[in-house]
Amino acid sequence: MSGVRVDWRASLALVGSVLTYLAVPLCFPIAVALYYGDGGLVAFLVTIAVTLLLGFGLGRLDDDPDIGAREGFLMVSATWLAVALVGAIPYLIEAHGIPGVVAATHPESTLGDPANALFESMSGFTTTGATVLGSISFDAHTRAMMMWRQETQWLGGMGIVVLAVAILPKLSVGGAQLMEAEAPGPGLEKFTPKIAETARALWGLYVGLTALEIALLYGLHLLGPALGTPLAPKMTFYNAVAHGLTTMPTGGFSPEARSIEAFSAVVQWVIVPFMIAAGVNFALFWHLVTGDPNHVREDAEFRGYVGLLAVATALVAGFLYTDPGLAGIAGALEPSLRHAAFQVASFVTTTGYATVDFNAWGTPAKYVLLALLFVGGSAGSTGGGIKIVRWLVVLKSVRREFFTTVHPDAVRPVRLAGQVIDESAVRGIQAFTLCYLVLFAVASVLVVANGAAVDGGMSVFEAVSATASTLGNVGPGFGAFGPMNSYLPFPDSTKVLMVGLMWVGRLEVFPVLVLLTRSYWSS
Amino acid sequence: MSGVRVDWRASLALVGSVLTYLAVPLCFPIAVALYYGDGGLVAFLVTIAVTLLLGFGLGRLDDDPDIGAREGFLMVSATWLAVALVGAIPYLIEAHGIPGVVAATHPESTLGDPANALFESMSGFTTTGATVLGSISFDAHTRAMMMWRQETQWLGGMGIVVLAVAILPKLSVGGAQLMEAEAPGPGLEKFTPKIAETARALWGLYVGLTALEIALLYGLHLLGPALGTPLAPKMTFYNAVAHGLTTMPTGGFSPEARSIEAFSAVVQWVIVPFMIAAGVNFALFWHLVTGDPNHVREDAEFRGYVGLLAVATALVAGFLYTDPGLAGIAGALEPSLRHAAFQVASFVTTTGYATVDFNAWGTPAKYVLLALLFVGGSAGSTGGGIKIVRWLVVLKSVRREFFTTVHPDAVRPVRLAGQVIDESAVRGIQAFTLCYLVLFAVASVLVVANGAAVDGGMSVFEAVSATASTLGNVGPGFGAFGPMNSYLPFPDSTKVLMVGLMWVGRLEVFPVLVLLTRSYWSS
Ligand SMILES: [K+]
């Protein structure tokens, strides 16, 4: 391969080691299968074998992989793709079995279609949470498989924490160098043990918050009967773990067909702060823990995030409270506030849970949610989308342009919370935001053009929301692709396109798209 | 007013002289009123008196106004606002009369509502073409008034030619300095006689093409009987003039309630090339006329424009041809192609005429039109929107970012057709595009939030399209605000917001928005 300047062997060797590590979390669904005894054991044993084989195979490409920034793009992109491919294997085995080895446990599963299996797996590892399951129920799937689906999100979220805090800043992607200033510890110079240390600390936080949520949810379940009032009747241990695994990664998969609507108001209120925490830059928790709360209070993105949550919640709550069409919500303060706060937090953080089928809402309330699909969580969180800090820089740069339009000779930097933002970061952020929006526009045209294949047609609103929701790793769209529905009606070609959107969106667009340029490979 | 650094007296004095000039074109509807004798004479005489009074009054603020770039923003913004206000007077008089002077000729006119009158007038002078007329018919309005409505667009288009070619490049608005390279003649140094000369040349072109279109349209009408076959039965002299006045400014007002659907296929085909010509950078005609066709062929924006027209027409024609729901169009080549070419040209150039109620089209075809609302015509044309050259620079700058992401130390300029684009222009264009999109998003939330006041509610698609269409100066939206409908159902508050959007959008956003910043007035 003359002319190729990328050490792709080293990149793929590192992808191989990630794949071998994947064998460890694959043991969890095996434990679930053993405990509940409703099948799925062999599917995961086989997947472990495949991932180890593939992992060691790729590892042999380079015994001592040492990669630079350029190889980093390939490694990051290929990792998510490889993991999603391997993660789809249990879904396929559940539907088809392995001839001569094991019978299909649920041959009726929609994930028997390879495009669906890959969609569900990519949706998991990218923490998107859009589903193509035909039936979300233990009658249609083994408990092990349903737990694996949740676990893929938790693993994806872990990957995103490392990516955002340790890797992307090194790659200067779309202004991600901003993150560096926020990263805990005295600067991250290169891929040194310090990165591993930071990642470990943030993983600890991630694990701790997950455990706390599981404990709270299951605690409510246990406490109910003790108090003589059912606080969380449906929040079994299985459900507590399942939702614990999908909140912190802003994932949104739920083993309940009606998402969080299935649970009590108390449970819904408990989940809100965990979603909000998941959408915060994890580095800020570090400052909080190390006793620097001012740092948090003065963080521009954090202030924007809290402000956005407050304003959007107030707006939506107002729309719901005054909407005569919403029985049980209109005119009732707590439900209006709860559903508004939950859905807004779910959309801003890109979690994608729902406590209600918001398709029944009036146009204004729905439109606020649609607009939030284009905002996204904080940088350095597990949230997807464009991210709040980028929008802040965009707004500041527009304001700067107002100023320089009036004062053409003035030189004025863009500042965020008093800090001067480097011009290359401003440029990167503008390019990122525009690139994201153009990508959305092109993809939505393709989704719509393919829409003739959807039974009963597809409205512009449905197509646009599904496209933005997959690119932004949010999950649910509107209409036929709402929070209580699935992406099943889309033709396979659209599903494959959306697999690409989830992948591209999750990795901050540039690491995947640069792989498509000639200059990446050869110059 | 201590601290004000803007010579607002000089700016407003110049607005005054524009107002006095407005008395001349106001004589045209007087001639129409005299010829047809169906009323409206007094309304225009009174308006002439008002505009002269106001014009001379403002002129007295400064006897020898000499303005710089900063005053230019105020002058440009205030001119369009003042002209729209004065232009609304005939509409109000038609509905209300003047007590003791003249009776109302059409008291039932919807333009009796001041918000509606201002909307219609601003829609005219900004060449938007969105209407709030309840009934488009000579039973409901005088012929003079209907001609004034068309003429406002023609005048607005003339203003835009000067603005784009002579004024905006001086103000360095959103990368408008790019235009300078395209402007005819050996460079435009400052507000010199050369500008007046250029403007006169381009006005000549504008007048010439308008006259040619009127002659062709009316010629077809006369030729029909001569050939014994009705070529353009409804294209009376009145109609030929009316449509001639609204094509070159990419205006889109029609005295026919069903827009261009009212006319024969031949007429529809004749109008297409005039719309396309109106969306071309006028400076390119200069190169064509002065015998430099290569310059035109190599112009990046022109190539993008032609490519976009071709691709979008082919796409839409394909959708129409294969849509079983479209009787008379599906499976028929000429109608599919004609309606596709017409609607695409109408949307790309931001004219807003329609040969068919495209609401009946399938989602994919409609969606292409919706996407075109965000593209816009060429810079230096009378088209509105973001403009093709800006999108080209945006795409190139994203590509540059791909390159510098992989090669962080490389310095690479953005090039368009081989020419290096100045970094400040790139920055201005990125900021402009993002500002435009943010403005659209904020405005659409307001329009939707106000939508509860619209009878029968309003869909997201309707609200979004109406917002984008007014901001982009296109005209029609979708659904209830489609090409055969009006913006009448919107509440007054939304109409006033849209008056603002048309105004801001037409003047390339920055000249109006900078007036809202403190640093414009005081620093
Ligand atoms: K999600």
Ligand SMILES: [K+]
């Ligand atoms: K128009």
